[in-house]
Amino acid sequence: MNGRCRETVEQQAYITRFLLDYTAVPLVGRTFLRGVLPTRDAVRIVTGAADAVTPDALIAYEVPLTDDDNEPVTAPLVLGWTRTLVAGAPPHTDTAVMGMDMVRVDTAAVEPAPPARTDQVLRVLRTLAWPFVETPPSPALCGFRFTGQDGMRLYVAVEKADGLVAADVRLTGALTALLAALPALVHEEERWTIDESDPYCVRAVDLTTW
Incomplete structure (x- = not known):
């Protein structure tokens, strides 16, 4: 980058x-x-x-x-x-x-x-x-949008993806565990797909069933 x-x-x-x-x-x-x-x-x-x-x-x-x-x-x-x-x-x-x-x-x-x-x-x-810290969260959350009453798409910056990865998540279920694992999950290239309908990401990851 x-x-x-x-x-x-x-x-x-x-x-x-x-x-x-x-x-x-x-x-x-x-x-x-x-x-x-x-x-x-x-x-x-x-x-x-x-x-x-x-x-x-x-x-x-x-x-x-x-x-x-x-x-x-x-x-x-x-x-x-x-x-x-x-x-x-x-x-x-x-x-x-x-x-x-x-x-x-x-x-x-x-x-x-x-x-x-x-x-x-x-x-x-x-x-x-949330006091200011020199080291920002990683991966950086650069955007989001609601995709349903129980879903969100998160746009996170993943350097090796050379752009933003869109992670689809549910707002119910094992949310604490998902949030803890999400920084690692979005780096797993075997999970990446391409969503041609979304111009805001270079890769997408479906974590709604994780």
Whole structure:
């Protein structure tokens, strides 16, 4: 993995970590985070109702990873831009990805919403519960999406795969054991398949029956 790719993976993982709480806390009103899709030089923030999983019930906002000065964008800015867009009128777009309407965000033209009180509470709790560490989790979680009421697809960076591996998991069953084993399982090449329907991964691993 070259330096540029590594920087992209690290930034996508940082944004994903920052936004995870908004799968349970609304972004705006009754709209929640339903996925983060990592793509070249951008993240696609997937939004919808708390239980939305079908593409026609979701909207993805593509946010570039750098600003006009080629500086990395911060996760709070990504959150602010997403909030502004979600709070406005439903966007009109002719672009779709995996069946979802997709809006490419011109960050220079969108005023980010200011932090909410909930954001400040989460900042305090995150800092105390998950203090910053120099060594990030491995493999890095660069994105995710809900695939059903009992399923998720996790996008993790696996260096020898030369890209992201998508791991399908169930949210019930022996979840503690699965999470402990997942870093090793996604490296087992004999488990890898190719999912041509998913442009966000180079390999896929089905761990739903593990």
